[in-house]
Amino acid sequence: MKNQKRPPYNTIPHYIVSDYRNGKLNINQLRLLQWIRAIGTPYGIAITSLVDLNNDVFPDLDLKINTINSYLIKLRQRQYIFFEPRQGKMGTFEIHLNHWLTPNMGYKTLDKFFPEPKRWVGADGEPIEIDSFPQANPPEANQKLEEQNQKLEDGKNKLAKQLSSYTPEDKIRSSHNEHDTEPHTKKHDTLLKSSFKGTLVREFNPTNHEEERCKEIASELGDEFINSIVSVLRKDGFRLIERAWGIFREHRQEGKKMDNPARYFQGIIKKLR
Structure with a gap:
């Protein structure tokens, strides 16, 4: 049709498909990740809840909320998404999306949420890589966050x-x-x-x-x-x-x-x- 306004759309990086084919993502994790990207804002943020994700993505499966939460944690560990650690499973929250085209030709990554891993050299001279994901922060960091929330x-x-x-x-x-x-x-x-x-x-x-x-x-x-x-x-x-x-x-x-x-x-x- 001529003179039709361009509808908004989101993109999916090719590596997501490759990760699924290589076994890094299972089919349910893939479905969930695709949906989260589909509902993302132009600035790469999806606002949803565990209940909504379960109802929207898996209406054909009898999954528990804990299962949806575990899928999200896996996706965060692999840096497809990022969301703040949260207590409880009720209410909506923000999910940040990695490798996202933003308005005005911008490009968003999650680098600020996932610091570069520390590298050490073992006794045999081989490099040892220790990842430091936000969810693996020491108890002191979580305690500090709780104190700030309490204040x-x-x-x-x-x-x-x-x-x-x-x-x-x-x-x-x-x-x-x-x-x-x-x-x-x-x-x-x-x-x-x-x-x-x-x-x-x-x-x-x-x-x-x-x-x-x-x-x-x-x-x-x-x-x-x-x-x-x-x-x-x-x-x-x-x-x-x-x-x-x-x-x-x-x-x-x-x-x-x-x-x-x-x-x-x-x-x-x-x-x-």
């Missing part, structure tokens, strides 16, 4: 106590209340106004990947205005939104009653704070 959680709890005198509706309305004289509310109002031109979801122009995801989530929720989810992004960060979105999708799959999806989503966020 972040404590800070969020302290902020929640400071704002406990306001209802969620007040927090959202305050960005448009000309008579609100609280200093932190004025600061929040300034941030919102400088972040986007309008409040309608369809008029919101994302400036980065996180804002783009917020617009997608707000659209799927049927929320007319972008204010509430952008407010959460500014105050609590994108990770809280992703956790809440994963829980929301699971509740929706379970058939839980949602008269107002946007309000239901905000309720989940309130509980996670």
Whole structure:
């Protein structure tokens, strides 16, 4: 057909096929890797959950969530993908993809996630290579990460106590209340106004990947205005939104009653704070 817009597409490196033929990948790992690349954003990031991967990739197989998780760990060990170590198996998370063509002729690799292996020389003079994948970090590194997460959680709890005198509706309305004289509310109002031109979801122009995801989530929720989810992004960060979105999708799959999806989503966020 003439004058047809070019649809977006993703590429698969030839070495993935070679690795499958040579036995480095089994058929289920190949299926999973191909799907993750198929749902990747233009910047080489797939946002999904273990439940979604199981339902989307293996509807014909009775696989457990632990099995899907083990496939992902194998793919990470072989540097096809990278995702941060995480506790639990619920909610969505980001998966970074290796060897990815990005907009403006860019090219993404996972080199920053996988440092060069250390090389040693054995007693026989032969080189010995010791790989150091992120998931094989010593316990001290994992403990440090947990301490950082705890400090972040404590800070969020302290902020929640400071704002406990306001209802969620007040927090959202305050960005448009000309008579609100609280200093932190004025600061929040300034941030919102400088972040986007309008409040309608369809008029919101994302400036980065996180804002783009917020617009997608707000659209799927049927929320007319972008204010509430952008407010959460500014105050609590994108990770809280992703956790809440994963829980929301699971509740929706379970058939839980949602008269107002946007309000239901905000309720989940309130509980996670």
